Amino acid sequence: LAKTTQPISMDSYEGQEVNITCSHNNIATNDYITWYQQFPSQGPRFIIQGYKTKVTNEVASLFIPADRKSSTLSLPRVSLSDTAVYYCLVGPGESNYQLIWGAGTKLIIKP
Amino acid sequence: DAGITQSPRHKVTETGTPVTLRCHQTENHRYMYWYRQDPGHGLRLIHYSYGVKDTDKGEVSDGYSVSRSKTEDFLLTLESATSSQTSVYFCAISEEGLAGAFQETQYFGPGTRLLVL
Structure with a gap:
């Protein structure tokens, strides 16, 4: 099963671009990479998902190199409301239960 | 937001007692x-x-059982709660399974905070 590694915490400032990298050296062919955002006392919320190359939606971009052993979540022009914990999820592999969550990156945005 | 509720939202119990959490x-x-x-x-x-x-079963199923008698309800039971089961429990749903289903995502409930003394 793929294990994921993320930085424990990061700081940035309003208006900056923030990049959070997740390492997943043992990612399997059938695995996707998904990122979730979690605010205190709430459940995680889907941000973006990808398999390879680059994916962009209205809130973030996801960069995945050709070897897929890492991925980078990019948040453009962050605001104070982007302060949250961000989780990298690799899976589901061959079945639904091979879901490996990272320990999360606590992102703090300063004014 | 997806219509997911969890009950109770907070619970304190003692070691050895049964506990059931509900997801709707x-x-x-x-x-x-x-x-x-x-x-x-x-x-x-x-x-x-x-x-x-x-x-x-998932990754950490020991000490837990589940039941689903209706589409809308999924129950999690701790048959005999232990202090190691003190945690925050989240329920999630997805329209279909995640295996091989690109763009299929999970939606999470608000969580239940359980303290086992």
């Missing part, structure tokens, strides 16, 4: 999941269900 959805999604979240571990899958009366 109004989305008619086929798949439902129970996770626990502990500091430094992210989320870990306990059990999941792929239909009424169809369930399977």
Whole structure:
């Protein structure tokens, strides 16, 4: 099963671009990479998902190199409301239960 | 937000007592999941269900059982609670299974905070 590694915490400032990298050296062919955002006392919320190359939606971009052993979540022009914990999820592999969550990156945005 | 509720939202119990947590959805999604979240571990899958009366084990299923008698309800039972089961429990749903289903995502409930003394 793929294990994921993320930085424990990061700081940035309003208006900056923030990049959070997740390492997943043992990612399997059938695995996707998904990122979730979690605010205190709430459940995680889907941000973006990808398999390879680059994916962009209205809130973030996801960069995945050709070897897929890492991925980078990019948040453009962050605001104070982007302060949250961000989780990298690799899976589901061959079945639904091979879901490996990272320990999360606590992102703090300063004014 | 997806229509997912969890009850109770907070519970304090004693070691050795049975505890049942309930997840209720109004989305008619086929798949439902129970996770626990502990500091430094992210989320870990306990059990999941792929239909009424169809369930399977996740990564950390020991000490837990589940039941799903209706599409909208998924129950998590701790038969004899232990202090190691103190955690925040999240229910999640997805319309279909995640395996091989690009763009299929999970929607999470608000969580239940359980303290076992």
